[in-house]
Amino acid sequence: MERGNSKHSPRVDDSMAHDTRGTTQGTTGGRAEEWHEAEPPGEDQPEPTAVVAGDNRSGTPQGMTSEEVEQRSRLGRYINLSALPGDRSTLRDSALENEAPDDVLDEIDQLPPGRTFQTVSEVWAELGHANETTRW
Numbered sequence: 105m106e107r108g109n110s111k112h113s114p115r116v117d118d119s120m121a122h123d124t125r126g127t128t129q130g131t132t133g134g135r136a137e138e139w140h141e142a143e144p145p146g147e148d149q150p151e152p153t154a155v156v157a158g159d160n161r162s163g164t165p166q167g168m169t170s171e172e173v174e175q176r177s178r179l180g181r182y183i184n185l186s187a188l189p190g191d192r193s194t195l196r197d198s199a200l201e202n203e204a205p206d207d208v209l210d211e212i213d214q215l216p217p218g219r220t221f222q223t224v225s226e227v228w229a230e231l232g233h234a235n236e237t238t239r240w
Contacts, residue, residue, distance in 0.1 A: 183202075195227065
């Protein structure tokens with residue numbers, strides 16, 4: 105039997121293979137010892153969640169709620185960067201190309217004709233929504 109590794113003996117190689125079996129075969133636990141795992145919350149402690157509730161979660165800029173951030177992001181998903189700067193018809197064409205839903209197209213149709221928008225935030229503000237406030 106040829107081995108690709110000559111630094112260890114066959115016995116050490118077998119031992120190392122056994123130690124990494126959980127990781128290489130995808131079984132739970134792997135090589136982690138019990139003391140590496142997170143301690144569960146106490147009886148009077150709440151369960152940890154992945155998303156913080158409310159508008160105070162990180163990533164929400166000052167002057168906007170998390171719902172407004174999500175709505176502006178949704179609008180921006182349908183406008184390609186190559187469409188900016190662009191006017192209403194350019195933004196609408198980009199949104200159509202990206203298969204935007206009717207409510208997004210309706211919002212773009214509310215934009216004034218002939219005005220060029222540099223960013224999605226400018227589009228969002230023109231639609232009457234709040235953008236984040238500047239931090240000094």
